[in-house]
Amino acid sequence: MEKTVFIKDTDGGTKDRTREFYTEFINQLRERKLEDKIQVVRVADVGVYNQGVVMRLLPDNFLYGQLEMANIPALIDESVVPGKRIDHLTCHHISKQMKIVLRNCGVIDPEDIEDYIAHDGYQALAKVLTEYTPEKVIEEMKASGLRGRGGAGYPTWLKWKFTREVKSDEKYVICNGDEGDPGAYMDRSVLEGDPHTVIEGMVIAAYVVGATQGYFYIRAEYPLAVDRIQKAIAQAYDYGLLGKNILGSSFSLDVDVRLGAGAFVCGEETALLASVEGKRGYPHPRPPYPAVKGLWNHPTVINNVETLANISSIMLKGGKWFSGIGTETSKGTKVFAVTGKVKNSGLVEVPMGTTLREIVFDIGGGVLNDKKIKAVQTGGPSGGVIPEDFHNIPVGYENLQKLGSIMGSGGMIVMDETDCMVDIAKFYLRFCVDESCGKCAPCRIGGTQLLNILEKISEGTAHLDDLKKMRKISFAMQKASLCGLGQTASNPVLSTMSFFEEEYKTHVVDKKCPSRRCSRLFSYSIIQEKCVKCGACYRNCPVNAISGSRESGYKISENACIRCNRCFEVCKFNAIDRG
Amino acid sequence: MKKMTKEELQKLKEGWGKEKKNWIRVGYSSCGIAAGADEVYNTLREEISKRNINIEIKKCGCVGMCYAEPLVEVNVEGAPRVYYGKVDKDIAAKIVERHVSGKMLLNDRIYDVKVNS
Amino acid sequence: MVKAVINGIPIEVEEGVTILDAARKAQINIPTLCKHPDLTSSASCGICVVKLKKNNRMFRACCTPIEEGMEIITHDPEIIEIRRTVVELILSNHPNDCLKCGRNNNCELQKLVADFGIREEHFDKFVRDIPKDSSTGTIVLEASKCIKCGRCVDVCQNMQDVWALSFLERGIHTRISPAGDIKLADSPCVRCGQCSEHCPTGAIFEFDETSKVWEGLMDPEKYCVVQIAPAVRVSIGESFGFQPGVNLTKKTYALLRRLGFKAVFDTSFGADVTIMEEASEFVERFVHKKGTLPLITTCCPAWVDFMEKFHPDMIDHFSSCKSPHEIMGVLSKTYFAREKKIDPEKVFMVSIMPCTAKKYEITRTDEMFASGYQDIDVVLTTRELARMVKQAGLDFAQLPEEEPDHVLGDYTGGGVIFGATGGVMEAALRTAYYLVTEKQFPKVEFENVRGLKGVKETSIKIDDTKVNIAIAHGLSNVEYVLNKIREAKKNNQPMPYHFIEVMACPGGCVGGGGQPYGVTDAIRTLRSKGLYAHDDAMKLRCSHDNPFVQKLYNEFLGKPLGKRSHELLHTDYKARPVYRK
Known part of the structure; x- marks a missing residue:
């Protein structure tokens, strides 16, 4: 095949015209005897949403939208065959995602260090160890403007600087992989998909502050992440990228893994330190800060997984490059776990400053079942909801705070009208x-x-x-x-x-719940006028709360009803009322 | 493996050369595994060996389209590079038969197309 | 020095001082609940919050060091409202049991609620019904009253190194309990009572046995006798308006007689006897090389329990001598009963102690029944005695001064300083010197063994021989001393010490688990000072000079370490499991 045409009706729903368009396209190709030269493929997703019928042509890479059946002849004769772009049908679309942290996820085999090395792995570390003093690294990090990605948004360069300045024979670097926010799994994916980038970031951090021992603190509920990190650490030792005299330099670092034990609070710095020390995971008052008195009272840097995953890119491409991405106060990209009532749930990495609307609609594909969006929740249990009126605000640390929420670690839950x-x-x-x-x-x-x-x-x-x-x-x-x-x-x-x-x-x-969620505030009943006495609800009720017969009709007992919504789902006659 | 110096690191990187021409990547993070990537991976291996095809199958991390796992990315000379999503063992077999062998893409299964930019 | 401003008032303090301490210079006592001067701040209650003027940030005063240029506001309507809400929240998690609680009128939470003028409970009550743990018979744990301040856990784990108490579960379900949710009696608990001494509420309380004493006093068949420990005389007054350290010995004798006791003795007499036995024991081991050195004192039952559980390898070093009040007990039912021609079975001996562990000691082994009966029938703590006085309506301050019953009541300075850390050692050395050289010590006060330092290492010369001494108080200080002994044993070196005194409670018995609430280092020092002043003012300073002690030996015991002494006044020890079952 010389060319490929991808087709998808991005408006979707019940009036999905993908198949119709596809069939007609192939027919017209057959008429022109081109069916052996050009493959037409229906796709499940074309990366563009709400643009009607969309077509992408490869290898020319033309993207057309809002297409009608009548456009097909022109598309074939004026664009596909000659390889020319039809401007007025072109759909302008640029991918909103920018992968820095997730650059290797889905590309390399996380259990093969050489795959990482083949993709520029450990180049930043080599550069730093041979060409940079710790002070120079701090300057580069300052220029980048990287802020802690765990949620607090503290400038990374400053944290490293403070820890570096404290005099001590023993210093530690800890990677915080506790990630307890419900619905957030960015750190897990990085640890599972590209563990070496985090290790590389940790070694650079250790070099800057003068640490001799590093720890990965990973929650025990992430066994695969723990396994991959352990394998990666072992490989790094093997290849001389951890341990004594890394890459032949005078810098040495030992790294080990510590597991969490089911406590969200141990993601908090001081509780994390207590946990690593084998004590009850209780937070402690600060000051003293971990940079001064951390693990076993020694200066300690604690960085989030995503923060560390940014380091190697910054050191390779320069702080200035990084600070060119994002907004004035929030530089670089952020990985968000977009979940909830969204069509395309998953991880997205976007430059700071992307709006919530773009994330939910242009990348996420819009609200599930095309319901109306009610709010987006950010920041996990420490964050807040952002109603639709504010979805055009560029995402950033300060902007979200002003709206009463926080960036947090990157959880983003989409909510619709059925969410109370x-x-x-x-x-x-x-x-x-x-x-x-x-x-x-x-x-x-x-x-x-x-x-x-x-x-x-x-x-x-x-x-x-x-x-x-x-x-x-x-x-x-x-x-x-x-x-x-x-x-x-x-x-x-x-x-x-x-x-x-x-x-x-x-x-x-x-005493009412408009979203029909709070089960005590609404009840199910049968609208007798609409009921045809088919008995479907009666048969499907899991707790036998519906009584009656096909002759006499049916009734729902309010006390026995558990508000599971089954009767509403199975009734074909809209005879169930949820008042 | 001998411990490396900076020069050896550089050599190792260059030794890998440019990216290969034909490969399959299977999403193998928690999202993929939970959705059934194991079975998909094994089916792909079986089908490839049945047909004696010379193609590398690699396990990789989560690319972010978790809603479409199990994800299989296929790059075969003579066809565009695409992501198949919600793959099961039947589709995996078809991918090998039609796409890898026959260079014909499957309908209704593609979730993303990689464009050389 | 650091300069800062508190409520607009400029102050200057040393670096590292907390805002809480610095605020005192501006005449402010920031309200606290979980903070105790003995312990590092747990920062758990959240009541001591103060504000930074420039950005309204709030943090805890108890653990935040004051920094140069800080401008703090310690109270304004917003801060007080927050403090009040926190107190209300704590109250919503606490049973409304004040009227029936042992800390009624003496409870730190009660005081805060009263100070904040809380008249209504706005929040629903969330009180967990956790059964009381009275299994030790000395300390009662009522976890439903616990406010999770963490003091008892800090005390038991870090100050005492016993680790009987810990936190279980988390969040709103957090509670205090021995690890593994077992009963206190099955845990490593040594009953030192320091937990109850530091508890701000009635969650940990001494096992009240005043009713047993009232019963005994009312029983016409019983001949009730009583003894008071050295530490009691300088602290009983605190419940009646006196300063800590005021010596109220003679008023206490009067009070006990008016309560109904037929004979009033003094444990300090028993202390003198203990010294006779123990100093002789020391001479046996040190001079005559019979037995193991160093010799370790054993008058502290919490220390004995701790040693039997955690350091049974040290058993040979222990003095086999019983504690002073046990000696008094056995003597009251043999020597005294014989003297007064009373049927010993009818003698009901009550010890008033600063100590909760003594309640456990009286049935520790069969040897506590050496008289043929239980040598001590009941132990009451200083706090319980204070309650009895109030129940009887006695006007303590107005009581006259009376003498003890001279049979077992007269004592020397050496006997009374037992209550302070280093006191046992000082008394023992005064007599040991005499036993070896047959001369009196030129200066009987040993300043080097006095004071609140955790481990005191010093030495004295008896003739030309140097005697090395160590004194430890607070059980967490014991390991250092014992490890030095073990180290020397392992390397075949001479022992670093010859004589060691250990007291489980910091400060010695004056800081005991049964003493009046609110102990701090300042109060420990005042109480000890009271004892040393008492010793100073006495004519007879050395136990061996006590004529009544000499009479006791001549007429009854024979000689120290003799057969009768061994039968009645000595005990032995065995290793015990740290966790029972």
Whole structure:
């Protein structure tokens, strides 16, 4: 075949015209006796959305959109055959993603160090060890503007500088792979798909601060990531890229792996240090900061997986290159785990400054089942919801903070009209209450009380002054909690209350849940006028809450009903009401 | 493996040369494995060996299109480089038969097309 | 020095001082709950939050060092509102049991709730019903009252190195318990009571046995006698408005008689007897080379338990001498009963101790029944005695001064300084010197063994021989001393010490687990000073000079380490499992 034509109706839905267009295209090719020269392929995804019928031509790489059947002859005769572009049909599309952190994921075999080396692996390390002093590296990192990708956004160069300046015989570098945010798995994918880039970043960091020992702290729930990192470390030792006199230089570093044990709080710096030391994962007051007194009271740098994965690219291509990507205050790219009610859920890496709308619609393909978007949640349990009005805001550390959320580690959950904001707040708060270490009273008890009130709201037993109580508790938690978990646990509550206050009031005053999520606030019943007594609901109810017969008709018992929604799904006559 | 110096590192990189002409990559991170990449990988291996085709099959990490796992990227001379998604063992067999052997792409399975930019 | 501004008032303090301590220079006592001067800040309660003026950032005053140029606000309506909310939250997790709680009127949480004027409970109550653990019979753990301040865990793990208490579970389910959720009696607990001494609420409390004593006093068949420990006399007054360290010995005798005791003795007499036995033991081992050196004191039952569990390889070094109050117990039911012609079975002997471990000691082995009956019937802590006084309505401050019953009541300076760390050693050396040289020590005060340093190493000269001494108090300081012994043994070197004194409680018995609440180093020092001043003022400073002790030996015991002494006044030790079952 000389050329290939890819076709997809990107509007999709029930009126999918892909097959129609495809069949006609092939017919017209047959008429011209070109069917053996040009292959036509229907694709599942063409990378463009809401542009009607889209066609891509290879190897010319023309992209056409909003096509009609009538366009086909012109497409074949004026574009495909002669290899010329038809401008007025062209669909202008540039991929919004830019892969720096994920550059090797899906390209190299993560268990083969030579594959990594073949793709510029360890070149940055070689360059640094032979041409750069630690101070020069810090300067380059400063020029890059890289900020911690774990969520706090602290300038990486500054953290390294502080740790470097403390005098000590023993220093440590720790890679924080605890990644506890629900729905976030960027770090896991990097550790599984390109472990060497993180190792390389760690060695460079260790060289800068003067560390002699590095640790990977990975949560035990990531066995594959642990396995791949361990294999990668062993290979790196074998090839002289870890251990004594790396690449023949005078710099040596030992690296080992430590596992987490099921505590979200151990992603917090001081709790992580306690955990590595074998103690109970309790956070400790700062100061002293880990840079001064960290692991076993020695200066320690703790960097997130994604932060370290950026280092080798920065050192190879230069800080200036990196700072040319992104916004004024948020440089480089960020990996987001886009999940929830989105068509294309997965990992995306975009330059900072990309808008939420672009991420959800241009890359994510839009909302699942084409429902209306309600909000996007960022930052995991420490973050907040961002309603549609603000989806044009460029993504960045400060911008998201101004909206009452945070960038966090990169979790991004898309929500539609069937997501209840009270329920969302409850979900995140329940997570924080479960994961609270219990050391400080504001988080331990405040979180529980806050959750208690949210549960009352979703059960219809709350009063308006409970909303005031929630604000009071949230404020105390923000100011008096010992660590970031407690300080930010109330963010989802405050954020949803601020943007969706009416929804809260409906729950409290009207005792109704508009999204039909809070099961105590709505009930299922059969609309007798529409019911044809087929018995489908009766047969499918998992808890036998529906009684009756084909003769007398059916009735749903409100007490027995568990609101699973099965009857609604199986009824072909729209006779189930969810009032 | 002997411990390397900077020069040896450079040599190793260059030794790998340019990218090969024919290869298949199978997504093998947690997302892929959970979706069934193991079976897909094994089927591909079997089919390739049955037909005595000389092509490298590599396990790689998650490319980000987790919603479409198991993902198989195919690059065969004479056909465009594409990602097949939601692959099962039947589709895997078809990929070998039609795309790898016959240079004909499969319908309705392609999730991304790699353009040489 | 660091210059900063607190509430607009400029202050200057040394580097490293916390905001909490620095604020005192500006006449501010920032409210705290989980902080205790003995311990590093756990920073858990969140009440001591203060604000940085320039950006309104808030952090804890107890653990944040003050920095040059800092401008702090310690209280404004916002800060107070946050503190109040935190107290309300803690209250919502705490049972409303004040009226029936042992810390009623003496509880740090109660004080905060009162100070913040909390009149209504806005939050739902979340109190977990955790069963009480009274398994040790000395300390009671009521985990449902626990506010998770972490003091007891810090004390038990770091200060005492026993590791009986730890945190279990997490989040709102966090609770204090021995590891493995076992009963305290099955754990390494040595019953030193330091946990109860540091607990801000009624979550850990001494096992109250005052009702047993009232019963004994009311029983017409019983002949009730009582003894008070050295440390009690300088601390009992604190519950009645006196300063720590004020010597109220003679008022206490009067009070005990008015409670109904037929004879009032003093444990310091027993201490003198202990010195006779133990100093003789030391001379046996040191001069006559019979037995192992160093000799280690054993009057502290928590230390004995600790040694039997964690360092049984040291058993040979232990003095076989019983503790002073046990000696008093056995003497009361033999020597005293004989003297007064009382049926020993009717004698009901009560010890008033600064110590919770003594409650366990009295049934420790069969040897605690050497008189043929249980030598000590009940041990009450200083705190329990204070409660009995109040129940009886006695006006302690107004009581007259009385004498003890002279049979077992008179003591020397050496006996009374047992209550301070280093006191046992000092008393023993005074007599050991005499036993070896037959001369009195020219200067009986040994400053080198006094004071709050964790491990005190010094030496004295008896004639031309140097005696090396070590004193440790607080069980975490013991390992250093014992390891030096082990090291010497391993390398076949001479022993680094000849005589060692160990007290489980920091400060010695004056800081005991049964003493009035609120102990700090300052209070330990005041109480010890009271004892040393008492010793200073006494005519007889050395145990061997006690005429009543001499009478006891002449008429009853024979000689120190003699047959009768061994039957009645000595015990032995065995290795015990750290965890039972």
